Amino acid sequence: MSKLQLPADDSVALRVTHSNLASFASDIRVSQQTTVEALKEKLWKKTGTAVGSMRLELRDEAGARVADLDRDAAPLAAYSPYDGYRLHIIDLDPSSVTSGGWLEDTSLVEKYTISDEAYDKLGTNFRKFKEKMVSKNPVSDDKQSDNHMEELCANIKVGDRCEVEPGAKRGTVKFVGRAEALGRGFWVGVQYDEPLGKHDGMVKGVRFFECPQGHGAIVRPEKVKEWKCY
Numbered sequence: 001m002s003k004l005q006l007p008a009d010d011s012v013a014l015r016v017t018h019s020n021l022a023s024f025a026s027d028i029r030v031s032q033q034t035t036v037e038a039l040k041e042k043l044w045k046k047t048g049t050a051v052g053s054m055r056l057e058l059r060d061e062a063g064a065r066v067a068d069l070d071r072d073a074a075p076l077a078a079y080s081p082y083d084g085y086r087l088h089i090i091d092l093d094p095s096s097v098t099s100g101g102w103l104e105d106t107s108l109v110e111k112y113t114i115s116d117e118a119y120d121k122l123g124t125n126f127r128k129f130k131e132k133m134v135s136k137n138p139v140s141d142d143k144q145s146d147n148h149m150e151e152l153c154a155n156i157k158v159g160d161r162c163e164v165e166p167g168a169k170r171g172t173v174k175f176v177g178r179a180e181a182l183g184r185g186f187w188v189g190v191q192y193d194e195p196l197g198k199h200d201g202m203v204k205g206v207r208f209f210e211c212p213q214g215h216g217a218i219v220r221p222e223k224v225k226e227w228k229c230y
Contacts, residue, residue, distance in 0.1 A: 010077070015086040018047055020098040028087075032077035036069045039076060043089060053093035059086040149186040152221035153177070156188055163226045164219055169196050174209035175218070181206045182218060189218045 010033060016026045026046060030039060040051045056069035058079050063086070067079045091098050119127070153176050156162070160173040175189025181204045189201065191211035201209040201216045208218060 012076070012081050012085070013083045014081060015084070016043065016046065017086060017088050018049070018098065019088070019090045020049075020096065021047065030076065032081065033075050035072065036074055036076065037072035039069070039087075040072070043087070047089060048097045049089055049091045050093060050096070053091055053096060055090040055092055057088040057090065059088055061085065146185050149221050152224075153186045153188065156221060156224060162188075162190060162224050164190055164192075164217065165223050165225045167196075168225075169194070169217075171215075171217075173224075174201065174211060174216075176221075179203075179206070179208060179218065186221055187218050188221050188224050189216065190224070191215050192217060 011029050011031050013027060013029045016024075016028055018024045024047065028042070028046075030042070034042075036056065037051070040054050040056065043049070043054065043056075044051050058066045058069060058081055060066050060082075061084045066081075066085065069076075069079060069087075071078070093099070156173055156176050158173050158176060161170070162173055163170050169190075169192050171190045171192040173188060174191050175187070177186060178184075179187040189209045190197075191201070191209070192215045195212070195214040197211075197215045197217040199216045200213040201207060201211050203218060209216070
């Protein structure tokens with residue numbers, strides 16, 4: 001068997017990098033019988049670097065240059081590649097599509113701009129769509145959330161026994177209503193049976209209810225999953 005006579009399964013796995021594309025990396029598996037020219041054709045489709053402007057270097061796993069693939073008619077096997085070696089593409093064309101970094105840095109790409117006047121003249125645009133949706137749904141998300149919490153609180157009364165999630169912590173409802181000091185919407189104050197709380201009913205200097213220290217908690221109404229006598 002001559003040096004270049006290879007078994008049927010002679011493919012090799014190689015990593016591909018590019019001189020102009022710092023963030024580009026691709027793994028390919030290729031037959032060692034593939035010519036350098038055919039390999040360049042394959043890489044042109046992946047990177048955009050023209051075959052005539054492409055120089056290939058074979059590098060080992062540590063990044064050291066092993067050989068220049070400088071004979072287009074030669075098979076890849078002539079350069080003795082191993083799995084894990086790297087094909088490094090050097091783009092020799094200063095006006096190549098890969099030069100200048102704009103394929104990777106979008107800040108270098110000229111952005112399309114349009115004046116507010118021209119935008120408003122468009123038959124359809126996102127601004128008109130948003131205004132249309134608001135007119136159909138005038139109630140804000142915050143208002144809808146408030147309404148939902150108020151509906152939940154309508155079924156919760158001070159003195160009710162309850163369970164609070166997560167953890168199914170049992171206790172007694174001590175407060176139901178708004179608590180602006182804690183945030184918009186409705187809240188439920190609970191005195192836990194066990195010292196599982198964080199306070200004694202006073203939060204941020206505001207007294208909402210009284211209970212032993214460490215037994216108090218104020219939660220959103222949806223956390224009160226059950227309220228019934230035991």
